[in-house]
Amino acid sequence: xxxxxxxxxxxxxxxxxxxxxxxxxxxxxxxxxxxxxxxxxxxxxxxxxxxxxxxxxxxxxxxxxxxxxxxxxxxxxxxxxxxxxxxxxxxxxxxxxxxxxxxxxxxxxxxxxxxxxxxxxxxxxxxxxxxxxxxxxxxxxxxxxxxxxxxxxxxxxxxxxxxxxxxxxxxxxxxxxxxxxxxxxxxxxxxxxxxxxxxxxxxxxxxxxxxxxxxxxxxxxxxxxxxxxxxxxxxxxxxxxxxxxxxxxxxxxxxxxxxxxxxxxxxxxxxxxxxxx
Ligand SMILES: NC(=O)c1ccc[n+]([C@@H]2O[C@H](COP(=O)([O-])OP(=O)(O)OC[C@H]3O[C@@H](n4cnc5c(N)ncnc54)[C@H](O)[C@@H]3O)[C@@H](O)[C@H]2O)c1
Numbered sequence: 080x081x082x083x084x085x086x087x088x089x090x091x092x093x094x095x096x097x098x099x100x101x102x103x104x105x106x107x108x109x110x111x112x113x114x115x116x117x118x119x120x121x122x123x124x125x126x127x128x129x130x131x132x133x134x135x136x137x138x139x140x141x142x143x144x145x146x147x148x149x150x151x152x153x154x155x156x157x158x159x160x161x162x163x164x165x166x167x168x169x170x171x172x173x174x175x176x177x178x179x180x181x182x183x184x185x186x187x188x189x190x191x192x193x194x195x196x197x198x199x200x201x202x203x204x205x206x207x208x209x210x211x212x213x214x215x216x217x218x219x220x221x222x223x224x225x226x227x228x229x230x231x232x233x234x235x236x237x238x239x240x241x242x243x244x245x246x247x248x249x250x251x252x253x254x255x256x257x258x259x260x261x262x263x264x265x266x267x268x269x270x271x272x273x274x275x276x277x278x279x280x281x282x283x284x285x286x287x288x289x290x291x292x293x294x295x296x297x298x299x300x301x302x303x304x305x306x307x308x309x310x311x312x313x314x315x316x317x318x319x320x321x322x323x324x325x326x327x328x329x330x331x332x333x334x335x336x337x338x339x340x341x342x343x344x345x346x347x348x349x350x351x352x353x354x355x356x
Pocket of ligand 1: 091092093094095096097098115116117118138139140141166167168169170189216217218219260261262263264265266267268269
């Protein structure tokens with residue numbers, strides 16, 4: 080028995096990173112998963128590997144027509160949709176006063192508008208399926224500030240707000256809505272050395288969180304990331320995408336049946352406070 084037997088879940092940004100691990104775990108737990116992303120080749124390869132209970136769809140989360148098409152693909156393939164993981168996201172580093180409006184708006188469009196459109200498109204489907212769950216991917220920076228990621232932090236704070244409002248509006252329709260707030264997680268966003276050579280930043284809209292440059296020796300960059308987080312995070316390490324996937328699973332299955340409207344921090348203790356010694 081899987082924790083998601085018979086469920087049909089759309090996971091955005093599922094071609095790699097946390098979304099990929101969520102898609103893998105959800106299929107393992109019995110769900111059918113719509114692997115949604117803008118990285119078509121990677122997404123298709125993953126869906127093929129996962130088998131009959133996975134299907135890839137090109138979904139730019141900032142486009143309302145893409146959402147409508149994805150809903151149709153899911154219903155045609157699996158008959159219904161009763162789960163959503165809004166995971167797609169992008170990051171840029173910049174001081175607020177140096178951030179071009181266009182860059183700010185690009186981040187808001189994917190991170191914030193993407194979550195809004197996802198809820199808007201899927202909530203009626205989830206209700207029609209008899210209820211279900213939405214998990215939004217916010218961030219540590221959805222609950223506190225971090226210098227040089229102003230647009231990102233603003234969009235992630237907005238996701239926490241949207242999560243609370245959606246939970247209030249959708250509870251009576253049998254839909255629970257929660258958010259995961261990861262700290263530093265070892266994916267291409269925090270460690271671009273993990274990117275396959277063929278995957279360009281332009282394709283995914285991703286960018287380094289820890290500042291490792293493109294073309295840097297992958298092993299050295301990974302070691303630098305590990306050293307950085309060993310000092311910064313109380314638990315002494317960066318998080319793993321699989322760990323966030325397990326939290327998303329908890330929030331998507333009956334183990335969390337009485338929980339809605341909450342942000343869940345998963346950060347190795349980073350947000351707990353500061354150490355004086
Ligand atoms: N890695 C971290 O340290 C960290 C920390 C906190 C929060 N997060 C959040 O976790 C989520 C997943 O990020 P990740 O760490 O796996 O990084 P990632 O860059 O590996 O994955 C992001 C995915 O989103 C996809 N994507 C980008 N723009 C899209 C669009 N317009 N439509 C659909 N898909 C799009 C990318 O193609 C990619 O597959 C993001 O929302 C990110 O902001 C990450």
